[in-house]
Amino acid sequence: MAGLVLLGIIVLLVVWAIASYNRLVGLRNQVLNGWKQIDVQLKRRHDLIPNLVNAVRGSMDFERDTLTAVMDARAKAMGAAGPADAAAKEGQLSQALGRLLAVAENYPTLKSNDNVKMLQEELSATENKVGFARQFYNDIATRFNTAQQVFPTNLFATTFGFKPSELFEISEPSDRDVPVVDLSKR
Amino acid sequence: MNLYDQQSANRRRTWLIVLAFVGFLLLLGAGFDAFYVGAAGGYVPVGSILALGVGSVSALASYFGGDRAVLAAAGAVPVEEVAASATEGDALKLRQLENVVDEMAIAAGLPRPRVYVVPDPDPNAFATGRGPERASIAVTRGLLDALDREELQGVVAHEMSHIKNLDVRVLTLVAALVGAVALLSDWARRGMMWGGGSRRRDDDERRGGFAGIVFFVVWLIAIILAPVLAQALAMMVSRQREYLADASGAELTRNPLGLARALEKIEDAVEPTRAINHGSAHLCIADPLGRKLNIGEGSWSGWFASHPPMAARIAALKAMAFQQ
Numbered sequence: 001m002a003g004l005v006l007l008g009i010i011v012l013l014v015v016w017a018i019a020s021y022n023r024l025v026g027l028r029n030q031v032l033n034g035w036k037q038i039d040v041q042l043k044r045r046h047d048l049i050p051n052l053v054n055a056v057r058g059s060m061d062f063e064r065d066t067l068t069a070v071m072d073a074r075a076k077a078m079g080a081a082g083p084a085d086a087a088a089k090e091g092q093l094s095q096a097l098g099r100l101l102a103v104a105e106n107y108p109t110l111k112s113n114d115n116v117k118m119l120q121e122e123l124s125a126t127e128n129k130v131g132f133a134r135q136f137y138n139d140i141a142t143r144f145n146t147a148q149q150v151f152p153t154n155l156f157a158t159t160f161g162f163k164p165s166e167l168f169e170i171s172e173p174s175d176r177d178v179p180v181v182d183l184s185k186r
Numbered sequence: 187m188n189l190y191d192q193q194s195a196n197r198r199r200t201w202l203i204v205l206a207f208v209g210f211l212l213l214l215g216a217g218f219d220a221f222y223v224g225a226a227g228g229y230v231p232v233g234s235i236l237a238l239g240v241g242s243v244s245a246l247a248s249y250f251g252g253d254r255a256v257l258a259a260a261g262a263v264p265v266e267e268v269a270a271s272a273t274e275g276d277a278l279k280l281r282q283l284e285n286v287v288d289e290m291a292i293a294a295g296l297p298r299p300r301v302y303v304v305p306d307p308d309p310n311a312f313a314t315g316r317g318p319e320r321a322s323i324a325v326t327r328g329l330l331d332a333l334d335r336e337e338l339q340g341v342v343a344h345e346m347s348h349i350k351n352l353d354v355r356v357l358t359l360v361a362a363l364v365g366a367v368a369l370l371s372d373w374a375r376r377g378m379m380w381g382g383g384s385r386r387r388d389d390d391e392r393r394g395g396f397a398g399i400v401f402f403v404v405w406l407i408a409i410i411l412a413p414v415l416a417q418a419l420a421m422m423v424s425r426q427r428e429y430l431a432d433a434s435g436a437e438l439t440r441n442p443l444g445l446a447r448a449l450e451k452i453e454d455a456v457e458p459t460r461a462i463n464h465g466s467a468h469l470c471i472a473d474p475l476g477r478k479l480n481i482g483e484g485s486w487s488g489w490f491a492s493h494p495p496m497a498a499r500i501a502a503l504k505a506m507a508f509q510q
Contacts, residue, residue, distance in 0.1 A: 030295075037292060114274045121278060125285035132293035135440070140295070 027144040034137035141165040196352040217405035248362035253314040262302035290346040312469040313345035340445025343435035364416040446503035
């Protein structure tokens with residue numbers, strides 16, 4: 001009788017372990033997929049930026065600094081490695097872009113140009129997509145991390161090689177500041 | 187309740203509704219067997235088999251074709267087709283719609299649903315489909331014209347939540363079953379008139395007993411009330427889901443005020459959305475019939491309102507943004 005009870009407990013434990021393991025694997029794949037999504041959107045943004053810069057270059061000749069800042073930030077962001085690094089560099093790129101779009105508001109010829117308007121829509125959409133992909137990635141990564149760290153899953157999660165995922169967050173305090181757009185120097 | 191509880195609650199609800207539907211079919215068929223077919227059918231329950239067969243086939247057909255039927259009935263055109271023949275300014279607006287849908291699909295972590303535009307000047311929107319893998323979002327031309335980007339995003343997020351929470355599945359199923367119930371009740375009623383003469387005679391000989399009469403009365407009430415009850419059930423399911431879709435939509439955009447402003451604008455345009463007929467009212471973001479039913483909550487008319495009162499929805503969204 002005692003043997004049967006013991007056997008039952010062991011079977012239950014094994015079933016539970018398999019279920020938890022599979023759950024963790026499922027979550028890990030979702031996290032990877034979430035990261036891929038951010039990557040796709042970031043790449044798209046990198047591709048769009050030269051188009052926008054070319055479209056506005058003619059009208060914004062004396063805003064060279066703003067334009068170069070965007071291209072520099074883009075080059076840096078393209079060479080980023082890992083979530084933390086990418087988050088920091090993409091944050092800077094977002095800032096530079098935000099400044100460019102804000103400055104472009106002051107050029108009536110640009111504001112009424114359909115081509116530029118379409119590009120702006122594409123860029124702000126991509127910006128949003130990056131943001132939403134990040135939001136989704138962070139949500140799913142947090143769930144994955146929590147699933148690993150709760151008792152009793154934490155007892156074997158590390159044994160099977162599960163590692164907490166890095167969140168995609170703004171790491172430098174300066175990035176948290178609202179970008180300052182100085183419209184007086186024109 | 188978090189999203190996963192919502193989804194499993196909806197899966198449970200789906201099964202319950204299907205069970206109730208099968209129960210109704212059996213009742214209908216059994217009654218038909220007992221009162222009309224009687225000895226002529228021998229031991230084979232012809233009525234039950236017929237009711238189950240016809241009911242299931244018609245329900246399945248409208249479940250699997252339901253989204254196409256709803257879109258066709260509303261005259262919805264795929265956004266790509268609309269964009270192909272659009273002017274410059276219009277193309278921007280349509281591109282914006284596509285982008286906003288993409289954004290919300292990413293935020294919800296779902297495949298991108300198909301996007302349609304309904305040529306109707308009244309602002310409204312709806313989602314339909316069987317689940318995240320096969321879903322469509324349609325917005326009216328009036329909605330595109332009236333809303334700015336943020337507001338449009340709020341509306342699309344609301345529809346995306348309906349898809350993510352599996353509301354579209356439940357609602358498509360409910361609509362399919364309501365249709366099948368109405369069809370079968372109608373047939374049963376016709377059958378009653380048509381076979382009326384012979385029934386009474388057979389009945390007295392074969393059944394006669396008190397139990398038989400009670401069953402007959404219950405059966406009669408069931409087929410008469412079924413379409414009305416099914417409709418009320420559909421509306422109840424729909425009302426419950428609206429608040430939730432507002433809330434989880436706001437969770438996607440993290441901007442409840444966008445949707446609140448959109449609802450205010452939709453509310454202001456009171457005229458009915460002509461392109462969307464009664465049958466798909468419960469799928470829309472706002473009651474397309476422009477009925478005044480949706481103004482008060484708890485009144486008897488509230489039973490058949492497809493949406494909770496607009497003012498209450500807007501207030502709830504503003505409360506989320508800590509604005510009163």
